[in-house]
Amino acid sequence: MNENLALVWENCLHFMRDNLNAAEDHSDLKKLENSFDLLFDKVEPISLIDNNLTLMVPSDFYKEYIEDNYLSLLSAALKKYLGKGVKLWYSVMENKAIGKTQPITVNMKGKSIATPKMQESVPPKFAGNIVNPFVLPGIKKVNIDSNLKADFSFDNYIEGESNKFASTVAKSIAKRPGATAFNPLFLHGGYGVGKTHLSHAVGLEVKNLFPDKIVVYLSSEKFIQQFVAAARAKNQTEFANFYQMVDVLIIDDIQFLSGKAATQDSFFHIFDYLHQNGKQIILTSDRAPVHVMDIQERIVSRFKWGLTAEIKAPDFDTRKKIIVDKLDRDGIQLTDDMLEYLATEVNSSVRDLIGVINSVIAYSTVYKTDLSLELLKETISKIASTKKKIINIPYIQDVVCEYFGIKLDQLLSKTRKREIALPRQLAMYFSKEYTNSTFAKIGEEMGGKDHSTVMYACETIKDVSKIDKEIKKFVKDLNEKIKQ
Template sequence: MSVTAQSVWNNCLEFIKDNIQPQAYKTWFEPIKAVKLTDKSLSIQVPSKFFYEWLEEHYVKILKVALTKELGETAKLVYIIKMENTYGNKQPFTERIPSSNRSAVKAQDVDIPLNNKNPELRNPFIIPGIRNVKIESQLNPNYSFENFLEGDSNRLARSAGLAVASKPGGTSFNPLLIFGGVGLGKTHLAHAIGVDIKDKYPEKTVLYISAEKFTQQYIDSVKKNNRNDFIHFYQIIDVLIIDDVQFLSGKSGTQDVFFHIFNHLHQNGKQVILTSDKAPVDMQDIEQRLLSRFKWGLSAELQSPDFETRVSILKNKLYRDGVEMPEEIIEYVAKNIKSNIRELEGAIISLIAQSSFNKKEITIDLAKQVVEKFVKNTKREVSIDYIQKVVSDYFQMDIDTLQSKTRKRHIVQARQLAMFFAKKLTKASLASIGSQIGKRDHATVLHACKTVDNLTSTDKQFRKYVEDLSKKLSV
């Protein structure tokens, strides 16, 4: 009987099956296909790079033993990674990596065939017809570390940003994912990192782009049949900054192409910086393989600034604008506008405008008028404390009872509703919601949200609870 790739691999599988858990075998070995056998080298095809990485990390020893039994001590295993090809390119993407040479992985490029006859690299940021491949960073120089003031709410993210700016691609913060609610400075910090890198390393190619624009460029590249040029363009970037990465939710084609770009950049020591309005664990409709990569580096949260930080931000803004303002007025504004930095600065700009246009002195009364109007006209972000109060009042219990460990049905349901509305109406992470509602973990919050969804569709009385609370919380 002749020895084929399939027969060798079948024998290897028999050995592996006897030595690992059935579920692990089903997940990690059943999808693999034997491709070819050349001398003592067996090529196998795996569905993704994530698959390859998992096998190398968790099953390399058993693979080596199984293959050595079949082909002897000089046996080699070559991975062929077939990357999903959904847009009609004639050839699949493949990458060949010998298992016996793990160091080769870092330097290995994804082999992407070029369909275009014109070998000139297309730059999606320039007008077609202009022969210019210079890549502008798209950074805003006004966003710097100097005017990104440090406080307890942002210390980790700011420190990580400084470390990345000093050594892009050379720290363990790769990717660096900065997440938090609206107006807390995610975009500012992302730009500040890029600006600092450009100052320190002018030879590096730094590019800032919103996830929305990245998606649009990708769609255009598919329409024009130059998807490969699009990928090649992003693969030459040294520092890629993508803002609002949650925008990729549900866009499987864009996620797929970003996955391959991310892999290439990461393997070649390039830096990736991402911003998002939520933590990876809370992102919906983002492929698991991408989420796993987001967690490789550091996820740093920007929280609402405390009172002292708000005062510092206002003083810094006034100093930069050359405006003087009494201390009590600065403190009044800082005390009454707490949600985010954008609203805080907006209020102080409105106050200065009112004073100059109406030729009025900046007094505490004028500050009260402006702040009152500003808060009224600004969409209020419901707090978790407020949600707990509304839910507790509705069910005629106090907040301590709502947060207690009791398993009484009506209290459990009230607690689950509070978690459900906190997830729906705030930007807080699941972990943050859980810790504020009775010191629960994020899995409890996730379970609560699913339970509320199920009961709303099956229980008439429970549906009324949801409708009543929605009205009270002005959803």
């Protein structure tokens, strides 16, 4: 920093600090001074050119807090030591930690220049010496593991009002993969509603009807890992060639491609090749295409080419069918009142329902006790008393959205408006506080934000909650709601 600029800034800080009590109606001057020091300790003047003063601040929140609370005092100080007509700019260093991107420069009206995204990196603990699954088509016929679970067949898939449409379409696709109008098939719905089961069922049926067809199921995380490994080994061509051999490609949790620009580029070209050559693509997500954030628009438009089908949590009648089917396969029967009770009490996801059924069967087997309504009540009561509340990122997002009265797609958007940016920063902060997720993972779940953005959000909320009563109240209220 220029010595003259450093001296001017020091004088401005002294002036503002000396005039704090006059500018604010605050009975505790010492507390006000400590808050002021805590805030401006992380603000640094970096240039003064042609009456344009640029201050470096850690995040947008600092910029907004200064403008909301200290702008008149700061303007008076600048006028005193620099004269009239000083224009104030901010360099928001949300990406300073990574050392590879330029700062965002923002004027007092909040107009900003977008910051480039970080490229994907190899996930921690991902082995770089994995067996390369990629071979050139036409040179060698390989026996490819489809990664399909035999239990996830159509025979074991229970239809109901919540999934009938998706199931009917899936069966149609299995008979003519790539030859229907349902390409791609985009299945979306909440946790444990059967998206993965249905996509596996299509793959298994295709293998049954067309043994020579190559079917591959994998998670989006695995797809990303494979791409990164191929890129590091300079085998991107082999990576693309491998997937161009596939007749039915099934990718689970496609929303996790969010923010992965290079992987998205590769996926786009693979998608186009398969689609143009009559190959079937099946994708699953926890949200509809329009709500998948930070995915290239050209990819989102292709999600909509075929059919989008939502799978909802099972209704009462479907839950009863699932219970009967599961217990019949284990040679167990329930009375009508037991069946009604179990279907009523466990009303969330298919996965949770199966878990409770397994627990009931295990309890009956271990204690050599016949199933009864009393046993069901006792077992479910024990499960409820020992089951810990799962606090994960989606749950925290829901709590924050409900508290502030905003929608999830707003929270995950790129807008920097304070009424959305603040809830987003709070969601990031609590995601770090309550989960074991990395900064990168949190950023991914928050609409594909950089890990450095999450780091600064957490630091900002932690610091500002000490000096701002409103933010302190938000943190306290949300903390209580999350733990409820």
